[in-house]
Amino acid sequence: xxxxxxxxGKMLSLINWRLKVTINxxxxxxxxxxxxxxxxxxxxxxxxxxxxxxxxxKDAGEVGSGQExxxxxxxxxxxxxxxxxxxxxxxxxxxxxxxxxxNALPVGPGRGMPAGRGMGMMPPIxxxxxxPPMGFPPGGMPGxxxxxxxxxxxxxxxxxxxxxxxxxxxxxxxxx
Amino acid sequence: MASQILPLELIDRCIGSRIWxxxxxxxxxxxxxxxxxxxxxxxxxxxxxxxTTLQGKKKTHLAQTLLNGNNICMLIPGSSGPEDT
Numbered sequence: 001x002x003x004x005x006x007x008x009g010k011m012l013s014l015i016n017w018r019l020k021v022t023i024n025x026x027x028x029x030x031x032x033x034x035x036x037x038x039x040x041x042x043x044x045x046x047x048x049x050x051x052x053x054x055x056x057x058k059d060a061g062e063v064g065s066g067q068e069x070x071x072x073x074x075x076x077x078x079x080x081x082x083x084x085x086x087x088x089x090x091x092x093x094x095x096x097x098x099x100x101x102x103n104a105l106p107v108g109p110g111r112g113m114p115a116g117r118g119m120g121m122m123p124p125i126x127x128x129x130x131x132p133p134m135g136f137p138p139g140g141m142p143g144x145x146x147x148x149x150x151x152x153x154x155x156x157x158x159x160x161x162x163x164x165x166x167x168x169x170x171x172x173x174x175x176x
Numbered sequence: 177m178a179s180q181i182l183p184l185e186l187i188d189r190c191i192g193s194r195i196w197x198x199x200x201x202x203x204x205x206x207x208x209x210x211x212x213x214x215x216x217x218x219x220x221x222x223x224x225x226x227x228t229t230l231q232g233k234k235k236t237h238l239a240q241t242l243l244n245g246n247n248i249c250m251l252i253p254g255s256s257g258p259e260d261t
């Protein structure tokens with residue numbers, strides 16, 4: 001019985017590593033493996049292709065027959081068809097990502113401030129926070145006892161009628 | 177965590193953009209990817225075919241082409257062919 005983690009474990013452990021992949025037409029590709037699937041299709045980043053080309057008849061007289069020349073091309077991000085993969089070997093470890101640099105954002109030109117619609121969350125400066133007083137008792141509550149005055153009313157003033165809010169609006173002078 | 181994007185998903189994201197297809201032989205195509213199927217047969221539009229022969233390089237323009245997935249070796253998304261690099 002195979003160990004429980006064997007399913008795709010080898011390929012999974014190679015993810016993000018720089019690999020050299022030989023394919024069945026004689027080419028070799030090196031690149032960072034970002035992804036694979038069950039067909040061995042690979043996604044390789046920063047990929048370079050190497051081809052060994054035998055210089056034939058054309059150059060035979062000049063350079064000597066059978067000489068091999070390596071042609072290198074930079075391809076970038078490549079999806080490689082799994083069917084063509086012959087062998088995979090490790091070229092190098094995954095590139096080191098600086099954790100601090102990854103999380104730290106550079107200081108941008110913007111500025112942070114609270115956003116809202118219309119009235120702000122805070123009361124406007126210059127006015128004390130004020131709760132509108134209840135002018136009349138809600139149903140089922142007994143009325144104010146005789147002689148009780150809501151705050152903000154000088155003595156000697158008639159009791160406000162129902163619906164009249166107790167405090168005068170800001171800037172309103174109470175009658176002398 | 178696994179591989180977060182599968183190779184075929186990446187091809188799917190290339191639909192509508194230019195892609196460079198390298199075949200198993202010395203033949204390459206660059207065109208706009210219209211679609212592909214489970215075998216990675218592909219339909220390309222506005223295609224340039226590059227063929228490397230002993231005589232040299234041959235370039236052919238094709239309006240639309242269907243590629244058999246059997247002969248495809250590599251796909252390079254966003255690239256417009258060997259002259260791009």
